[in-house]
Amino acid sequence: MQELQDRFGRRFHYLRLSITDACNFKCQYCLPNGYQPAGKSRFLNLDEIRRVLSGFARVGTRKVRITGGEPTLRKDFEAVLEQVAATPGVERIATTTNGYRLAEQAQTWFNAGLRQVNISIDSLEKDSFARITGDSRFDQVMRGLDRALEVGYDAVKVNVVLLKGLNGDQLPQFLRFIRQTPVDLRFIELMETGLHHDYFQAHHLSGTVIQKQLLAEGWRLDPRGADDGPALNYSHPDYAGRIGLIMPYSKDFCASCNRLRVSAIGKLHLCLFTEAGIELRDLLGAEEQQDALVARLHAALGQKEATHYLQDGNSGATPHLASIGG
Known part of the structure; x- marks a missing residue:
């Protein structure tokens, strides 16, 4: 079966599959007022998840990330993994x-x-963590990180959304943390979404600020792996951990795009931004629809744009990142 490829030659073997848009945290940059369900939720069930996975696997998907909202809120999260x-x-x-x-x-x-x-950990300072996330379970989250390292996951990464005036000056604390802790620390630029224009204007901080500081302190850019996403990964011989920078406003950020998204209600999103989603759920009801699902995926890739146009001030149709899995 032919792999998914768009008209710009980019191949897509990474699926981010959301299984809920609900979340129990109230992060300022995503759901500052908490999760607000729009009527009774009808998230994809296990059979629908199985069929969408099967369809994507037929067209070359090799990596799947389960996202939300907070995906572990689903009682059948373990069954989804299986x-x-x-x-x-x-x-x-x-x-x-x-x-x-x-x-x-x-x-x-x-x-x-x-x-x-x-693991999303936007600050290593307990008070700052609570202020950004609207949740006080910092110690519980950090115990979870330690436990993941003990279990022996292939990769444990920490996601940090860069926020001017909130955590933008906390690089020294994060550097002390990864000197002995073998995690990939990923600084992610705040992205503007439909409901958060004012927050973006107040708190956006370019990742180049971190990048310049890292280079000045002897960090070096790692070669890009075949399956790597858009992060620029840096390492240093004196540190057990690495640092990744995700800078969606940088030049050519979308050139390495290799991922597609399916929302918790079964819509294909070709990008975090730019469009409102392509319906897949009507083709997830029976095994006999797999060929039609594959055909729709191929047809959809013809609509994918070269870039997200964030740099032009276009925040697209996404109200907040929890709505399609970030």
Whole structure:
């Protein structure tokens, strides 16, 4: 079966599959007022998840990241992981989580097939963490990170959204942390979404500020791996951990795009921004629809744009990142 490829020659073998848009944290940059459901939620069920995974695997998907919202809020999260692991062709299973369940479930999820975990920790200062996330479970999240390292995941990464005036001056604390802790620390530029224009204007901080400081202190850019995403990864011989920079406003950021997104209600998103989603759920009801699903995926790639146009001030149709899995 032909792999997914767009008209710019980019190949897509990485699926970010959201299984809920609900979240129990109230991060300022995403859900400052908490999760506000729009009526009764009808998230993809296990059979629909199995069929969407099968369809994507047929067209070359090798890595699947389970996202949300907070994906571990789903009671069948372990079963979702097992479903991904049972999908022929999928080689790597990852998730992004706020980490609140990780300390108690890290081994169980590893046994189910999970091999990479990204934990959102926007500050290593307890008060600052609570202010940004609207949640006071900093110690619980950090215990989860420690437990993931103990279990032996292939990769443990820490996601930090850069926020001017909130954590933008905390690089020294993060550097002290990764001197002895073997995690990939990823600084992510704040991205403007439909509901957060004023917040973006007040708190956006360019990743180049961090980049210049790293280079001045002897950090060196690592070669890009074949399956790497848009992060620029830096390492230093004196540190156990690495630093990645995700700078969506930088030149040619989209040139290395290799991922597609499916929302928790079954819509294909070709980008975090630019469009409102392409319906897939009507083709997830029966096994006989797999050929039609594959055909729709190929047709959809013809609509993918060369860039997200964020640099032109276009925040697209996404109200907030939790709505399609970040």
